[in-house]
Amino acid sequence: MRLLISAALTTLAASSTLSSSLASEATISIDVPQLDVAEYHKPYVAMWVEQADGGKITNLAVWYDVNHKKNEGTKWLKDVRQWWRRTGRELALPVDGLSSPTRAPGTHQVKFDSASKPLEGLSPGKYQLVIEAAREVGGRELLKIPFEWPPKAPATSEVKGERELGTVTLKLTP
Numbered sequence: 001m002r003l004l005i006s007a008a009l010t011t012l013a014a015s016s017t018l019s020s021s022l023a024s025e026a027t028i029s030i031d032v033p034q035l036d037v038a039e040y041h042k043p044y045v046a047m048w049v050e051q052a053d054g055g056k057i058t059n060l061a062v063w064y065d066v067n068h069k070k071n072e073g074t075k076w077l078k079d080v081r082q083w084w085r086r087t088g089r090e091l092a093l094p095v096d097g098l099s100s101p102t103r104a105p106g107t108h109q110v111k112f113d114s115a116s117k118p119l120e121g122l123s124p125g126k127y128q129l130v131i132e133a134a135r136e137v138g139g140r141e142l143l144k145i146p147f148e149w150p151p152k153a154p155a156t157s158e159v160k161g162e163r164e165l166g167t168v169t170l171k172l173t174p
Contacts (some may be wrong), residue, residue, distance in 0.1 A: 026119065060112060
């Protein structure tokens, strides 16, 4: 009996180790362009996943001026309009693991996996990655990349912004 229980526990431990090592990953690469303007401000950027029909939202990240005195950086988050209206105004910012500082011009990567937040509870199905950027004394831009989760095979998709965002790439690995 002990041998049978021990074998079952070993099998369970091995399968849980195998499933966690097989976690799907999503890597998002975002190009923040250097704009030739008189007064440049780093953009506020929000990233989220929503169902293909625009339903339920899973927040991935929001980049804003988290170090502004007295938390005044949140004052301009409403300029990231779609995100603000859909989910942002409901959050008590800063949110650990979601909030981080704005990024300077250049290419920036963020990585998420299915074994941890925010993707751990994402049901299989069709979704879209949404990236929205807004810049003080600048414009606003919203980009979407459709995808299927969890990925069955490695896949890469990209979309190019026109002004506030450069190329955004979504790389999925099973």
